[in-house]
Amino acid sequence: MTKPEKLLFILFSAILVISCTTDDEEEGGPETGFDREALLANWADNIIIPSFENVTGATLDLEEETQKFTQEPTIANLNALRESFKEGYILFQTVSVFSIGKAEEINYRARLNTYPADASGINAKINSGEFNLELPSSFDEQGFPALDYLINGLADTDDEIVGIFNSDPNAEFYKNYLNELSENINSLSREVLIDWKSGYRDTFVSNTSSSRTGSVDRLTNEYIKYYEKFLRSGKIGIPSGIFTGNPVPENVEAFYADALSKDLYLKALETVQNFFNGKHFNSSQNGLSFKHYLEYQNSIKGGEELEDLINAQFDAIRNQATSLSPDFVQQVKSNNNMMLEAFDELQKNVVLLKVDMMQALSLSVDYVDSDGD
């Protein structure tokens, strides 16, 4: 080595040594990093799996009530089925967001809740007696929306609906189809739950990788996509015609049911906010989630308290919802501006979640994995 080289070498080595010793001193201090495995474990053990357990209880009940009704189509059994349907549909909102693992693989959300249901397609399938619910083209002929059509939308009065299941020439086909729908809802939900409990939980929790395939990155992207596309656009934006200028009441979720749409919206909203805060399912306890991840990142960056802004906005959205009609079909028809207002409130959190939170967490919105600078 030449003299100047030696000097430089010593200089850089010195920096290196100083760096390392400083590190030793700080070990065990408060800055030991965020425990992503604990975050994932909280999501899986205290939120996702209990939610699915709860849902499968309701979908089992739905399947049983459906069988009861098809064995004995009476108005009383129809109403019991409707209650079970309501319960199942509402609880489905607590798991719809978790499109990861088995749920993603089997298109769980699409198979249970693609709306509006294709009524004429359903009628055609029933009348032919042949159908394959596995096909993507039949996603809008199954799940809760199709069930909604069959138990609430087949005719104007309950007598007529029950009449179809009793005395229509194709009554057997109607019963079969209805049974098949409920069975599917239940078995698909079970399939997802069983997968979580038989190994996927550990795969999910241990995948703390920072890459795009890491669990944090994947589920965060799913979460934001759900909020933007399925909650904001699906439940509010599309029926109110925000992307076309023409409101379409038929696009409201649970279109045929009596005033169910707002309950579904509120449940989805609650789920999204609870997940953000890491709130355990059906409990007042909280565990690690985005909120704490953001708090941790703020402690490094000294940024704004984003988690408070996001929570405040969730509250504002819920507040706005109190002035919405329980039936969004009515709301779209009578005063669509209220729906547009709801959209605007939801929109504010799209920005905070998709822009600010993603930046703060240094996660990237799923896009083409090209090189950066």
Place this chain on the structure above:
Amino acid sequence: MVKKLSTYLNKQTEAAPLAVFRILFGFMMFLSIVRFWLNGWIEKLYIEPNFHFSYYGFDWIKPLGNFTYLIFLLCALAALMVAVGYKYRVAIIVFFLSFTYIELMDKTTYLNHYYFISIVSFLLIFLPANAYFSLDAFRSREKAFQMIPRWCIDSIKALLFVVYFYAGLAKLNSDWLLEAMPLKIWLPSNYDLPLMGNLLEQEWVHYIFSWSGMIYDLSIPFLLLYKPARTFAFAMVVVFHLLTRILFPIGMFPYIMIVSALVFFDAGLHHKILNIIARVFSVSKNIFDNKRQLYFSSPRKQITLSVLTVFFAIQFLFPWRYMLYPGELFWTEEGFRFSWRVMLIEKAGYAQFKIVDGETGNRFYVDNSDFLTPFQEKQMATQPDFIIEYAQYLADHFKKDGHQNIEVYVESFVALNGRKSAPYFNPEINLLSLQDSFQHNKNILPFNDTIQGL
């Protein structure tokens, strides 16, 4: 002064460093294109999207459907020909044109690296990189020279100098040095790296990286030029670029820079490298060591030197054009590209477009995912020229759908270097009344903060 310059311009030097540069550059380019192809990026970036963002004045350059593959094929072949030095002049011109065409097809994919490759290949058009250890020189002894004018090699050094030094200057700002931004955002996301992971979540590490990155960029060109420090400097180049390769998704660029830095070494090293290559391919290197000196004919020399003078004047001055614009450069990005502002800002945005019927007042929002890839949407949301171009495209689209009296508005938010997102573009202005130009865009909303420095 003039005399000094003229003696300098007549100085001769070994051609070996330029030959090594040509071989490695050509080879790296070939690999880069193959990698790009195998990653499926041609399809994803240039064939799948319905719409492409054009550079100002280059809207006539578009992907050519499946023929786009042909351009890449042509480019890859040209790169190989450059590497072996076969029909070099034609090859490097074809490479420059095809590569630049690819880059101009869609500015969504703009990277400083690609710009670097475009201008290096432009420079190489004028240099006798095939004089030594090339198929051209092998086939025609007339064209073989062991010695070439020294300025030929110095011009490549000068370009590398500009790249590093300007990248260093760009880091002299308060976000980078005083806030350690955006490294504070980026580094912790490597928390799962072995050994380093936990360190990368420490604030002081972010500062060390920021400051050493700045010092590295500013000092490395000098250290590479200064012979006693050269070996050390090269070791730093290797460490630095490999580190960036580990920490950030930056593809082939680190390797290209490492290889390029070899040009600073004396010819002895390059002869050794060529000897190895010669042995591997069992060709004789001796036949190229003919002691012949290449002198440019007077008109050719004049033209070449004039072109290079203009070229370097542009390189030195163009990055400073941002000073002609008001407002914060990182916010407006007016004068941001083509200036070696590498890995300098973390910007994310969201843009919601509204189509309004100017007569009835009927309005609706646009679902960007109907028209743009997520990558395009990300780039569009934070850059004003993208926003204006996209609005025009939307208007054309909805006109075809039968909409009338179309006006387009945008509500947009941008977060820069960890600041809370803020409104970005004037939501009251009909975007169709705007045109992309080099003028300052008055509709970019003010950045409510200051970033000190260059």
